[in-house]
Amino acid sequence: GAVVSQHPSRVICKSGTSVKIECRSLDFQATTMFWYRQFPKQSLMLMATSNEGSKATYEQGVEKDKFLINHASLTLSTLTVTSAHPEDSSFYICSARDAGGSGNQPQHFGDGTRLSIL
């Protein structure tokens, strides 16, 4: 089945560091990818929609200058957490939907990135 690869799975770094997370669709093309964030014991919350070849669309309350998204190809989207601080520590997950599928086709998720800022 469809596979979405997310890398790295775990990052621990100092405050002020910028961290890049990659999301790749391995066996399908994804014109749209999604970035979610999950705090402990809470739901997955959509941060932004990544559109291939155009600017990402951010949800209310998400700082676009803080969370830079680039969707340079049909199989790769990146999320860069700039100048990360401890409050950015969270579980970040990407997902993608096959460009050839219908709007109701399930999204396929990466395995997530656990970001810990010291």
Next chain:
Amino acid sequence: DQQVKQNSPSLSVQEGRISILNCDYTNSMFDYFLWYKKYPAEGPTFLISISSIKDKNEDGRFTVFLNKSAKHLSLHIVPSQPGDSAVYFCATIWELTGGGNTLTFGTGTQLKVEL
């Protein structure tokens, strides 16, 4: 405002018995629902879905029931197996302001299947 709610944060069931996971939603315009399963340190995996034109969808040990009038859906797992122990999220399709759609998730229910 949480539009998809899973009021039970955890559920414990004996192996072989039925697991029933519940989900409520507030917006009657939602018309497609999905269940995802998530293990620790992994992304959610799609399990089963249901369209609002149906009230039941079955796939092997998994059955999803939809009660539109009550704005309630449930996932039944029978028989439950230890490998089913995971967090289960219900989700619905959410129309994005700029076009297209994504998912909005419930808060999840941790299922533990005991031997």
